[in-house]
Amino acid sequence: MLDEPGHLREGYAEIGDVRLHYVEAGQGPLVVVLHGFPDFWYGWRHQIEPLARAGFRVVAPDMRGYNLSSRPAGVAAYETEPLAADIRGLIHERGAQTALLAGHDWGGTVAWATAMYHPEVVDRLAILNAAHPRRLLEGLHHPGQLRRSWYFFFFDLPELPEAIVHADRWRFFRHFLRDTSPALTPEEIDRYVEAWSQPGAATAMLNYYRASVRTSPKRAEAALRPVKAPTLVVWGQRDRYLGPELAEPSRDDVPNLDRVEYLPDASHWVHHDAPERVTQLLIEFFSPRPTTGPGEGGQA
Template sequence: MQHEITHRLVPSPAGRVHVAEQGEGPLVLLVHGFPESWYSWRAQLPALAAAGYRAAAVDVRGYGRSSRPADAAAYRMTELAADAVAVVRALGGEPAVVVGHDWGANIAAGAALLHPDVFRAVGLLSVPYAPRGGPRPSELFAAMGGEEEFYVSYFQQPGRAEAEIEPDVRGWLAGLYAALSGDTMPEPGAPDPHFVRPGGTMRERFPHGRTPAWLSEEELDYYAGEFERSGMTGALNRYRNMDRDWEDMAPFDGAPVRQPSLFAGGALDASTTWMSAAIEAFPATLPGLVSSHVLDGCGHWIQQERPAEVNTLLTAWLAALPPV
């Protein structure tokens, strides 16, 4: 049976969360990262529905049609995990599977830790799970890059990154998507787009005139239109809560995620290579790991760069989970 994607707004601690859903059966909640939207899962929604699942992709608070609180502290992990719980309960899908990409992977892991009764399994794309611990994140990122500034630190000051991005949202998004895609990223040895030179911008290190194979003009138009309407502050506020998350999650210092889990990353993605030690630690940090994959030649936008492979991995993993 074919099911159209339907859209709804559900109540949450933030006010409301936009949900795009398709299919019937056990609920799989899909959580995107930066700078994306529910639309990042456009290839997974029909595949999961065809496999017998109810797939629900959210706009994380601050994005798209979801609420955008003005207070930066409203974007801390505990709040975003509460949004995920609210969506699951509004859809009558408890207990659910949660799958996240990029920041969404962190939200998925955080939701699984904070609400193990609501989330029975967790899938992580691109960003491996690393338990809370170590120094304060702002101090850690400030020490990276020497004279250059790591992009996470660059995003901390309210208004600074917005001033770079918002005058040309479409061009900035196109450049970032190209910079982190396996087929268009800068050549080895080129200046790293994850770092900003003193007085510089991220944009100046993005590839020019190179469009990833996975991204059509119409798809880029959709992303750009969402951020032109919402602005970038809500999305960037996720980065501005790293230290709050570190404080809030202190009770989970070093804690493993014990639910059945999946990880998939791209071999060319900095999140995979820089965090290789986190992947090696999975036997301790993800004791329920069922499936782990690193896709050759793939960059950061894994479910869009390799939709067929990711769909196969997800549906096989889901089919192997204990029944609800």
């Protein structure tokens, strides 16, 4: 199991002025998995060891601001450009030129950005319940998605969100996790509480939302680039926060979309609710594809 000694290697990567904590397991092609909010590397605990056993080297970082990674000051430090640069730097720091990249929630947003801004480092891209930025921009023009996304704007308030999430031993975040993913155990929630309690972590985590809200739609749209990497989207259909219309990106934005895999019984926390199925999908998608030559089904 993950908590037994010897299965996980722990380290820190110096990426410019940012120090990223990560855990690593296995040997083989590099897979980088990015967590969402209010998560940390532990959110991928069900996938790390199986991916390692399948022949991959898995690196699961705490993104900047989270858990044991450093927390740059200021909202601008949490815009998608520096976040994507962190992941490019992490891939290189771990001795690879490219990686297979997966992201959930905010980690999915950062994975989309990495594939757009630094396509040379992303071999294949897997997205779990994270809308393509254009889909999210479109969704926020509709009342239904605006109601689902109320917390984007609440988190942008000064000081009040920090006070509320800190209160009663992180009751707000604990309720958020339990309400959206009943599969989480009390012991697992305690691991999250420990990560949230790192000094300055709450503000840094909330700054992801603040940076997003404070970026004008015109600027956000101007930053979009086509995603060249083959892409798999996995979507838990019981997501209370992102409507199903956000799941499938435009073929103009993602010309090499492999498919959108819907999991009808999973919530926003799809990799917690259906861990074996998500792991299977990732292994299949990330595994080398057989090539065929002339006379074997390929084109002459």
